Amino acid sequence: MTGLLDIRGLRTVFHTPEGAWAAVDGVDLTIRRGEVLCLVGESGSGKSVTGFSTVRLIDPPGEIVEGEILFDGKDLRQASDEELRALRGNRIAMVFQDPLSTLNPVLTIGEQMAEAITAHRRCTKAQITEESVRALARVGIPSPEVRLRQYPHEFSGGMRQRVAIAIALLNSPDLIIADEPTTALDVTIQSQILYEVQTLARETGTAILWITHDLAIVAELADRVAVMYAGQIVESGAVDDVLDRPCHPYTLGLLKSSTGTVRPGERLHQIDGNAPRIDARPSGCPFRTRCDRVVPLCSETYPLRQENGDRAFRCHNPVPAAPATSGEVLP
Amino acid sequence: MTSYFLQRLIQSIAVLLAVSVVVFFAVYGIGDPIELLVPPQASAAERLALIKRLGLDQPVWSQYFTFLGNALSGNLGTSFVHGVPVVSLILGRLPATLELVLLSMITATVVSVPLGLYAGLNPDSRPSRIIMAGTVIGFSLPSFWKGMMLVLLFSVWLGWLPTAGRGETVTALGMQTSLFTLDGLKHLILPTLNLAIPNTVLMVRLIAAGAAEATTQDYVKFARAKGISRRRIVRRHILRTILIPVVTVVGIEFGSLVAFSTITETVFSWPGMGKLLIDSIYQLDRPVVVAYVMLTTLLFVGVNLLVDVLYAALDPRVKLSGGMT
Ligand SMILES: Nc1ncnc2c1ncn2[C@@H]1O[C@H](COP(=O)(O)OP(=O)(O)OP(=O)(O)O)[C@@H](O)[C@H]1O
Ligand SMILES: [Mg+2]
Numbered sequence: 072m073t074g075l076l077d078i079r080g081l082r083t084v085f086h087t088p089e090g091a092w093a094a095v096d097g098v099d100l101t102i103r104r105g106e107v108l109c110l111v112g113e114s115g116s117g118k119s120v121t122g123f124s125t126v127r128l129i130d131p132p133g134e135i136v137e138g139e140i141l142f143d144g145k146d147l148r149q150a151s152d153e154e155l156r157a158l159r160g161n162r163i164a165m166v167f168q169d170p171l172s173t174l175n176p177v178l179t180i181g182e183q184m185a186e187a188i189t190a191h192r193r194c195t196k197a198q199i200t201e202e203s204v205r206a207l208a209r210v211g212i213p214s215p216e217v218r219l220r221q222y223p224h225e226f227s228g229g230m231r232q233r234v235a236i237a238i239a240l241l242n243s244p245d246l247i248i249a250d251e252p253t254t255a256l257d258v259t260i261q262s263q264i265l266y267e268v269q270t271l272a273r274e275t276g277t278a279i280l281w282i283t284h285d286l287a288i289v290a291e292l293a294d295r296v297a298v299m300y301a302g303q304i305v306e307s308g309a310v311d312d313v314l315d316r317p318c319h320p321y322t323l324g325l326l327k328s329s330t331g332t333v334r335p336g337e338r339l340h341q342i343d344g345n346a347p348r349i350d351a352r353p354s355g356c357p358f359r360t361r362c363d364r365v366v367p368l369c370s371e372t373y374p375l376r377q378e379n380g381d382r383a384f385r386c387h388n389p390v391p392a393a394p395a396t397s398g399e400v401l402p
Numbered sequence: 403m404t405s406y407f408l409q410r411l412i413q414s415i416a417v418l419l420a421v422s423v424v425v426f427f428a429v430y431g432i433g434d435p436i437e438l439l440v441p442p443q444a445s446a447a448e449r450l451a452l453i454k455r456l457g458l459d460q461p462v463w464s465q466y467f468t469f470l471g472n473a474l475s476g477n478l479g480t481s482f483v484h485g486v487p488v489v490s491l492i493l494g495r496l497p498a499t500l501e502l503v504l505l506s507m508i509t510a511t512v513v514s515v516p517l518g519l520y521a522g523l524n525p526d527s528r529p530s531r532i533i534m535a536g537t538v539i540g541f542s543l544p545s546f547w548k549g550m551m552l553v554l555l556f557s558v559w560l561g562w563l564p565t566a567g568r569g570e571t572v573t574a575l576g577m578q579t580s581l582f583t584l585d586g587l588k589h590l591i592l593p594t595l596n597l598a599i600p601n602t603v604l605m606v607r608l609i610a611a612g613a614a615e616a617t618t619q620d621y622v623k624f625a626r627a628k629g630i631s632r633r634r635i636v637r638r639h640i641l642r643t644i645l646i647p648v649v650t651v652v653g654i655e656f657g658s659l660v661a662f663s664t665i666t667e668t669v670f671s672w673p674g675m676g677k678l679l680i681d682s683i684y685q686l687d688r689p690v691v692v693a694y695v696m697l698t699t700l701l702f703v704g705v706n707l708l709v710d711v712l713y714a715a716l717d718p719r720v721k722l723s724g725g726m727t
Contacts, residue, residue, distance in 0.1 A: 128623065160629035165627040167623070172619065172621060173624040175625070176643075176717075176718070178638065186630055187628040187629070190634075222719070224718065
């Protein structure tokens with residue numbers, strides 16, 4: 072199975088005086104054209120590092136040490152700096168988590184949009200303005216012509232994130248990597264942005280890698296979902312499939328702890344314990360210390376990836392097929 | 403904006419008044435100039451006449467108010483020693499100092515921006531370590547010692563450069579300047595270097611720290627994710643942010659260089675304002691010292707105001723409003 076983006080065995084480590092710790096530890100991930108893939112997992116599971124590794128925006132002490140990042144058939148690990156630069160923001164665009172810090176405070180919005188265009192193609196001033204205005208209008212920013220001349224501090228957090236998304240759209244990329252772009256925003260703005268992004272993906276055929284830890288967003292937005300734990304993808308597949316019939320106990324735990332599944336009066340379930348720190352991961356299956364389906368084999372080997380069509384998971388003792396969830400996830 | 407300037411104006415006047423009180427009484431306390439001014443063979447009557455003429459027979463507070471009254475009409479007094487108005491005496495020395503200060507500020511900026519950027523952007527490289535080690539040395543050596551070492555090295559041992567004075571000068575724009583003669587330029591090199599070193603190292607450190615911090619900012623990473631070239635990121639995103647603290651330092655340092663180039667001017671016998679100040683202190687020439695401090699204060703206040711205005715131009719988040727001080 073090949074897609075627009077095929078990540079194979081990606082391993083990204085952070086070097087410390089005590090050794091190299093793998094934040095991403097053998098990740099396989101496929102995204103097809105026009106598809107929205109949600110990457111979910113607890114804090115520290117390696118979602119952001121996976122996103123940044125995809126465009127090789129990993130700075131020391133971080134290093135990508137293994138794997139292939141096939142984008143449109145070309146391995147980005149072999150790409151030169153200039154090839155990467157030409158790709159970033161043009162064919163693969165990113166939106167960061169914190170809208171307050173992603174825009175340069177001392178440059179106008181117009182300049183920050185213009186440079187994103189001129190970095191990749193020659194354009195007249197009029198064309199640049201026209202395209203910038205169109206992109207801002209598309210993400211629902213009123214009076215875009217005026218806004219172009221303003222500075223980031225004149226925008227609210229939600230508006231700044233829209234600007235960041237507008238910048239990502241400027242060059243009609245094949246893939247947008249959005250790293251929890253709505254976490255800092257309030258719920259109404261969040262769902263507005265989700266709706267717009269979904270529409271865009273449909274209209275333009277842009278594929279989206281949406282990083283989040285919120286299953287409600289996954290249910291609302293995703294075509295497919297990949298669940299990440301301790302630097303690995305523990306389960307992936309079509310969104311309905313995974314959310315309705317989770318195979319991995321971790322996915323089940325996430326579903327149970329998601330607010331959408333709880334009926335009024337019922338207590339919110341929590342997965343016991345904390346995610347292991349990057350430098351203290353258990354041997355064998357890293358989830359075994361928190362798992363209620365643990366078997367002796369779990370501490371010996373990390374389960375191999377079991378594939379069934381589009382569905383894949385890594386567990387020695389998967390959740391039985393009978394629906395174990397108490398309800399379905401509501402958006 | 404207007405109320406802001408009004409507020410700043412009132413503040414500035416208050417500062418000038420406070421400084422005038424402090425410096426006037428301090429200088430009064432240093433010593434009695436009359437012994438230095440009267441020739442030993444002068445008669446008692448001549449001596450009294452001189453005291454009266456200089457106003458030294460008045461009580462100190464009355465002297466102060468006389469000074470203040472005159473100052474308000476732009477007259478800061480007459481030099482005891484030279485017998486000319488101190489303002490014209492000091493301003494007459496200004497071009498020499500200004501020339502030295504401007505040249506060393508330009509040198510410091512031209513040298514420190516590339517060095518600081520390089521060190522900040524490649525913190526682990528060997529040249530960067532050498533640059534940063536150099537700044538520590540530049541910081542810790544006292545100015546007079548550096549000056550004398552420069553003289554020793556370039557004038558005494560190598561014999562390349564002259565040790566003292568302005569050399570040959572020409573008149574440009576109504577001012578004497580050493581900038582346009584070869585001899586003058588040769589005389590300028592060592593004092594300029596000596597004056598520029600502390601500011602260069604300060605700015606290198608400031609720019610390096612700023613650049614290193616800016617590279618870790620999300621907006622720089624975002625710019626990289628947009629595919630912006632490294633060149634442009636450094637020029638537009640990083641340099642632009644660092645410019646704000648650099649402008650502050652250049653502003654403040656400009657003021658303090660004009661005011662305190664005294665050591666360098668003394669070491670190199672450069673006939674500027676600083677040398678005049680030192681000479682006047684030795685001769686207890688009170689009006690010159692007081693006027694010098696007043697003019698320097700005025701300069702500082704003016705430069706600070708200018709820096710604030712530049713700030714607002716550079717950083718869109720800064721609004722000049724009455725509420726800010
Ligand atoms: N610059 C860094 N230096 C050292 N370790 C890092 C660095 N960046 C990330 N890590 C480590 O990599 C691991 C994964 O981090 P990552 O930011 O990808 O998590 P995440 O899943 O995005 O979490 P969150 O939901 O909190 O954003 C973490 O354990 C973190 O400690
Ligand atoms: Mg993250």
